[in-house]
Amino acid sequence: MWIWLHRLGSPPYFYRFAGRLLPWLWTACLICLAVGLYWGLVVAPPDYQQGDSYRIMFIHVPSAWLSLLSYVLMASFSAAALIWRVKVAEVLARSIAPLGASFTFIALVTGSLWGKPMWGAWWVWDARLTSELILLFLYLGFIALASAYDDPRRAARAAGLLAVVGVVNVPIIHFSVQWWNTLHQGSTVIKLGGPSIALSMLLPLLIMVVALHLYLFAALLQRARCELIARERSSRWVNALLPGRGVSDELA
Amino acid sequence: MTPRRKRIVLVGLLLTGVAGAAALALTAFQQNLLYFFSPSQVAAGEAPPDYPFRLGGLVAAETVERESGSLSVRFDVTDGSQTIPVTYTGVLPDLFREGQGVVVHGQLGAGGIFHADQVLAKHDEEYMPPEVKEALQVSDNGAGASRGPMGGAP
Structure with missing residues (x-):
């Protein structure tokens, strides 16, 4: 396990490994996305109170979960980069930030669209919504800081510290609906006594969750590969990719 | 080996420090967060x-x-x-x-x-x-x- 992780830390090995994994991830992601969207938007029954409006959760819930997961991953990559100075970890942290920011943004926007008809307000300053908005600002701060330095290694160190510090916000977001009175409802799927959602709605939701996880990892690896060859453009292994044989399918 | 140890400790201290500060702040503002x-x-x-x-x-x-x-x-x-x-x-x-x-x-x-x-x-x-x-x-x-x-x- 450690040896494998160690090898994954080497840029050329990571580049090849990610390249081999990518087609599988994208295929699985597209299949799950197609099945999940059709099942969720067309086949699943309407809700007894919200009618069809609840279907927005098939996008909202996975995006919100992934906005938290992306942050935890970004902070872990950053911590690994700070401690062990692994270049691949720096690249991964930097590559996941825009993805996490997008998921956060999607969660906020879809939640707002749902909030207007259901709650009667586009936005309220309750603990859940506010902490999720702070998460978006943390992502944007990370991205800004990471591109504020010319030296990528220095940028990774500065932005990495921000990522590690910001990770305290993640449990606050998750538990905000339990710790304080919020307008946002509590957890439906992850709670004591099992999920309080009908199976016919839970299954498409879980498929969408899997689909968007696959999307996150596929997009992350894809972005990390690009970032890696851009950063290592003067190294021998990148130049070895360029002229000779097998290049076209290596980069495809 | 030693500088790496030091960095692990530093990151750990940073995390506990920030988490502690956040916990204190949130408890202090408990009422306002309702x-x-x-x-x-x-x-x-x-x-x-x-x-x-x-x-x-x-x-x-x-x-x-x-x-x-x-x-x-x-x-x-x-x-x-x-x-x-x-x-x-x-x-x-x-x-x-x-x-x-x-x-x-x-x-x-x-x-x-x-x-x-x-x-x-x-x-x-x-x-x-x-x-x-x-x-x-x-x-x-x-x-x-x-x-x-x-x-x-x-």
């Missing part, structure tokens, strides 16, 4: 008496009275132990009905009546198809709370 007060908290005098605040709870069954010819409505908000009467004039959200969670913004007036200027519906975390709900409805407390006022007189 989005609403429950009727029991209001009855115990925890809500500010002369300032607007938010009150949250369930709309008590069979208390919703609409004034014909206007958008005025009055209902009781309860949390099981305490009940506070609320008056409101305006359009109610789709999910507003008896037995449903609401958060109302307004001010406590004379006679303990809460004058609301905004009503938000609080959705619970239950999702099910209508058939399942019908099957579950053992004690039907009148599903006829109608689907919102639709604005205007009948």
